Amino acid sequence: MPNFEPPAGLLAPFDFTIDRAWTAREATHLLGRSQFGYTPAELELATQRGPAETIERLLNAQPEPVEFQQAELALRKTALATGEITDLKIWWLYRMWASANPLAEKMSLLWHNHFATSFDKVRSVIQMLNQNELIREHALGHFQQLLHGMSRDTAMLVWLDGNANRKRHPNENFAREIMELFALGVGNYTEKDIQEAARAFSGWHVREGAFWFNQSQHDETEKTVFGKVGNFDGAAIVDLCLAQPACPKFLAMKLLKTFVCSEPKQELIEAVATRIRLHDFVMLPVLRELFSSQVFYDGANCRSLIKSxxxxxxxxxxxxxxxxxxxxxxxxxxxxxxxxxxxxxxxxxxxxxxxxxxxxxxxxxxxxxxxxxxxxxxxxxxxxxxxxxxxxxxxxxxxxxxxxxxxxxxxxxxxxxxxxxxxxxxxxxxxxxxxxxxxxxxxxxxx
Amino acid sequence: MSHRLSSMLFLAVILGVMWQGEVRAADAESDSSLVRHLPGGAVATAEISGLASIIERIETSEALKGYLNSPLYQEAIKTDPARKALAGKAILEAQLGMNLWSIAKTYLGDRLVMGVYPPVGIHQPDGILVIRVKNAADLSKLLEKLTPLAAFAGDAVSISDHAGGGKAFKSKDGNQVVVTDRWIVASKSSELLSQTLTNLTTSHDSGLGSEASWKLMAQQLGTQHAIQLCVNLTKVSQLLGKRVVPEKLDNPVVSLLYGGLLEYAAKSPYLGMTVDIGESGYSIQSAVAGKVSDLDDAHRALVLDPAQPLLPMTLDVSERLGVFSFSRNFLKWYKAREQLLEGKLLPEFDKFETGLATFLPGKDFAEDVLPLLTGRVAIVSAPQDYSYLDGKPGVQLPAFGLVIELAKPSEGADILNLVAQTILTISNLEAAKQKRQLWVQSSESYHNVQINFARYLQRPKGDQLATAYNFQPASTLIGNRFVLSSSLGLCRELIDAQQNKRLAETATASPNGIPNVVQELSPVVAAQLLEANAAVIHAKSIQNGKTAEQSGRELEAVCTLLRRMTAIHFDTVQYADHMRLELSGGWK
Structure with missing residues (x-):
């Protein structure tokens, strides 16, 4: 793991020996924000062990108990067997409630909301499950991998009409959303960028329930996106988005609104974006710094978010x-x-x-x-x-x-x-x- | 849920033990029903006899020991109601100086009868309980124990000597119990109590035993049963001021299957029920009096003509889950629907006919379709074989086969095939929406019989396939019987059954009885299906707050119980002067 300079300023580590003592109240704040609440045992453990150990427990994969594994497997199989989305919802709710890795579930929800895809249109439990597992796999990992995975995810392709994106009739849905909602945010791209990017994603289809590159429907001609010219395909567009300065800022805003405060200041967004870029879009070290930071434990930010x-x-x-x-x-x-x-x-x-x-x-x-x-x-x-x-x-x-x-x-x-x-x-x-x-x-x- | 399951298993243990025992050998005295001692005018009676031997079997059974040592029982006795019940049991045993089993055998083991009497004026309905104890000495002992206890109750219970011997106990709220010789008689009504005590001293049928409804029930069902209930329907009807069953029913399926039986009940003076327990089986019978000739023309569509009964088919398919078979005059029932069904249902028939015109343009359902059927219809269910899949669905459903006997086989089969093809097309449209494999029509010759069936474009793969993959529709015409099945395998089995003469008419089930509706269920196959769906059942339990371990324990208990049972039969049978519902089964 690369050794980075610790963050300074707003993201400088909170010192519990000077600023404020670590008590059950601070533990409640950390666990409440990073998990879906906490069990009595988790609260006692976090209070006793202190912030550093608690944050490491949250960030590092914990072994799941046998009972959880049995129940999780039965619930997952049943969701696939019945094809009922309610059964899949229950599977995930159970994970949120019982998993020994609740931060992974919290981050999965963040990305589920970020890449919002609904069964209402997808109509396939297995595709929704596959997307959820893709999210969970990268929830604390590389955002690049998650974004690339999402651009080929079958539920996403159904949701944003991938099969309708053909070289003679480009469908702009995915190209628009990757810029507006998944990577950059409004104001960081032009309509022309969307149109050109849509051509790059043409032929990215679903066939027999899996991703399929339909070469005959892919536009092989030159495209111009963000001022760059080339025969881009979808993967290249994803990389171009990730390279935009707006991308880490967009993600920083998401993380801060989820974990720290409802209206983060520009200075704070810039600080977190810098760390995201520094950590090459890997979420785990960014979260470690955020959960240890002064801004996270700032009195003004405690009990400042409305519970979802x-x-x-x-x-x-x-x-x-x-x-x-x-x-x-x-x-x-x-x-x-x-x-x-x-x-x-x-x-x-x-x-x-x-x-x-x-x-x-x-x-x-x-x-x-x-x-x-x-x-x-x-x-x-x-x-x-x-x-x-x-x-x-x-x-x-x-x-x-x-x-x-x-x-x-x-x-x-x-x-x-x-x-x-x-x-x-x-x-x-x-x-x-x-x-x-x-x-x-x-x-x-x-x- | 686990408490309910625990109670259910306890009952199952009791029933199991009862079935394992010998048929009760009735002595001359116990042969005579105690109903004859009850005063006339009862609305209903219930009589139980020979409990002692049954209790003995339960007490000494291995099944009960197994249950008492099971985790389910250990869990159940931790509940508040169970703790209270156990405390009450301990007090009773201490007072009477014997355990609960002995108490039950001694005082309830011979015969007991209960009667319910209608309300008179402003008075509430009354009841009377008569218990006959085998040995007078046991009752003397009971009196010795009870008398000092009653004294503790102060003025809540008064004790006096009864004129006919023994003691009379009367509680403050009017309940009275007389203990005399071999009898315990209890009632809130002094009149009922006094009449009953008088009747006990006479040998002839003094009251209820001479009433027409009871005598008719005794004649048609006999009186030598472990449990026997009788309801005087004439009296119930008088009390209600209307028929006990409405003239028009609000459910077409109930009308078609049980409309005849219900019309018998509407006219019958009694409703009787008996329970009998044999060495390895049981029989529960319920009866109402009547004759086919008593029914009006519309209701005769719902019973079989005794002169020329069109007996239901049997479907002798190996490893079947269940069979449901009956025969009806569908055309007559359909045409008489305004007489048989409530008016609110009739517009649905109009909609049905309008909808049918889409499939069968230019045809009238009553005039052109129903005459194609003989009236025999049967449904058989068996485990699906899944040979058409590379894997299995996550939820495994049984296969079904519908067998319809045709009066005009060629014409009828064409129309039914047309319906089957239309269903297939609609299913394919739905499958496309759900992103499932589509069906194409295919056919094969099986033992020289042509089967049309649906084949998946590509064999679905996976061990958690969608529920829809339980179906592989198939149809065939075997002689004059059209088969529409959800399984090609079951369709083939039905051809085998027909060719081996196993698809035949039902033999008369019981002396002089004509089977009207025949039903059979195999608990062993049901257990196999539950086990095949264990993962889903566990998941549903977990969804409701149970652990995987708890769920596994409960499913195992239910499957063990089912595996010990033999086939359950539930038939409606017409006799010359009454009709019965007959439930029977057994225990391995």
Missing amino acids: PLDLVVGSLRALAAAVKWPSIAKLLASLGQDVFEPPSVKGWEGGRLWINSSSILVRTNFATELASTEQLASLRISVTEGAGETSDSVVARLERLLMGGSFEGELHASLIALNQLAEGNSLQKLRATIQLILSLPEYQLY
């Missing part, structure tokens, strides 16, 4: 639930607006403030009620319910630590204790009422 439905639901399940009823969860996520494998458009989910509206806030509250008070979605972990008989103070403190990384400030903490005392029913029902309230709080919708 997946962060809210899968995150809550990881913290609280043992046996999950996945078909109900898949339906719930669709009603909250984040239906994996079926993003709303080629632009994916815009997210941010749009996750919360008058309808979704109601569904989020209902989720809190159903998870805490019923068995319709999942059963609570024994480790969560076994302490129900403790005093209200300790029950609330335990739940605050588990769900928020520490106590709420001011009156909210006292109100939760009062609610636990006043709630109707036995100690377990009181505990459930307290969980329900915490999950419904505006503070819990942020991470």
Whole structure:
């Protein structure tokens, strides 16, 4: 591995011996952003081991337990067997919930949203699965390889009408999206670039369910893209896009919006883009630097992002639930607006403030009620319910630590204790009422 | 789910043990039904006899021991209801000085009968329970134990000497129990209690036993059964103020298959049910009285003419999952649909006829299509062979074969082939949308019979193929029987069956009985299918919060249970003066 100078400025490492101590709250911040929530064991481990060890655990592939492997295989086979996209959604949701490598799942979701492809048009579970596995393979690796892979991915070719791209009738869909949505962003290319690039991708078709270079439909003539002239094919266009200065900036913006803050400043984008270019588009070292940086732990950036439905639901399940009823969860996520494998458009989910509206806030509250008070979605972990008989103070403190990384400030903490005392029913029902309230709080919708 | 499964397995163990036992040898006394002692006017009765020997078999069976040692049982007894039940059992055993098995054998092992009586005025329906205990001495012991216990209850239970001997217990809410000689009689109604106690001292049929509906049931079903239920349908109808079955049904399939039976029930004075347990099998029969001649013309389309019955076909295919066979006068039923079915269903028939005109232009379904059929129809199901694939579908479905007997074979086969070809074309359009392999029509001669079948353009490959690859449609005409099958292999088997005379008319199933609907299910083949789909079943369990290990354990338990069972038969049989639903099966 090449030895690079550590980043400076905003990306300089956060010093937990000087700036702020590493506590459960900091662990919650790191795990919440880099995973879909965390299990009680993960939180305790991260708190004890500290940031450096936790970040390495996140970045480096961990062995998956046998139970996970068995279940994952059964769910994957069943999705292929039934051809039902709901079964494939459940397979991925299960991975997000149970995998020992949750960062890979989080990054897979980032790329799934980046290369948003919907089953609604693809209509093939195996093609959607293959695309998802391609994404997972490169999720923390080389973006170049991922982009090249995506340009030949059958689900993507079906989604963006690859078979309609013929030398006499070029279809611009893929050429447009690779520039606008996959590599550069609006303003970094011209319409002429798209038209020329489309000719380069002509003949990139799907045949018998696999990528097929249809030479008879490929335009072999000269093209001019980004001012460069040549007999480019699709792979050359991908390389030309990757070579544009806009590409690392575009990716930097994505990473920052996902992991750090909703509106990153230009200076920060430039800094991350420099590191991306320096690391030759390999995501793992970029993420290591980001998760260790001052900007990541900056107080202004903590609890500043709105949880996506997946962060809210899968995150809550990881913290609280043992046996999950996945078909109900898949339906719930669709009603909250984040239906994996079926993003709303080629632009994916815009997210941010749009996750919360008058309808979704109601569904989020209902989720809190159903998870805490019923068995319709999942059963609570024994480790969560076994302490129900403790005093209200300790029950609330335990739940605050588990769900928020520490106590709420001011009156909210006292109100939760009062609610636990006043709630109707036995100690377990009181505990459930307290969980329900915490999950419904505006503070819990942020991470 | 695992608790439900656990309960199901426990029941299965009990049934299994019951089936393994000897047929009950009834002594002279136990031969006589206790129903005769009940006062007249009951809406329903239920009688159980000879439980002691069954309980004994369960208690000493290896199957029960196996179940009690199983992880499923160990898991089940950790639940709250199970813990409470076990605590109650311990208290009862301590009080009576014997274990639960002995208590059950001693006090419930001979005969018991329950009667339900209709509400009178503002009073709620009443019931009475009569238990006959084999040895009077056992009841004396019970009285010795119960009397001091009742004293602890204070004024909640009062105890008095009964005039006919024994003791009478009365609870504050009016429940009364009289224990006398060999009898335990319980009711909330003093009148019922008193009449019953009087009847117990007389030897003749004093009340219910002399009523027409019960006598008719006893005559048609007999009275020597392990369990016997009787519902007085005349009384139920009076209480409801209408027929027990509506004149017009709201489901065409139910009308076609069971409309005749239901019309019998509407006119029958009783509904009876019996359960019998033999050495290696069981039989559950349900009956209603009536004759074909009592039915109106429309309903006669749904029963077989006793003079010239068109018996259902049998389909003797090896390794079959199930068979469903019946015969009907389809033309008569179709033309009488306005009399037999609710009005809201009729527009659907119009739509069906309009749609059919697309396939069969210029033909009328009733006039041109239905007369082509004799009325015999059968469906057989068997495991699919997948010889047409290089691999297997991820979800493995059984193959189906529909056999239709034709009155005009050549003309009928043309029309049915046309329908089959149209289905194939529509399926190909759908397959193209789903990016699946397409079918092309092909044919072969198998034992000198021509089979038309669909062949995939390219043999699909893979071990998780789409569910649609379970089908390889095939059709053929064997004599006057048209076969439309989802499997070429099953189609060939049906040709073998016909040529070896195994595709024949059903022999009369029971003395004087005419089979009306014949159904058979093979639990062993069902177990094979479940095992073939184990991965999908496990995945569905995991989707609902179970672990792969839990799911595997449950599937194994269900398959073990199914593998121990022999074929289950569920037939409707017409007798001269009644009709029965007959369920039977066995245990290996």
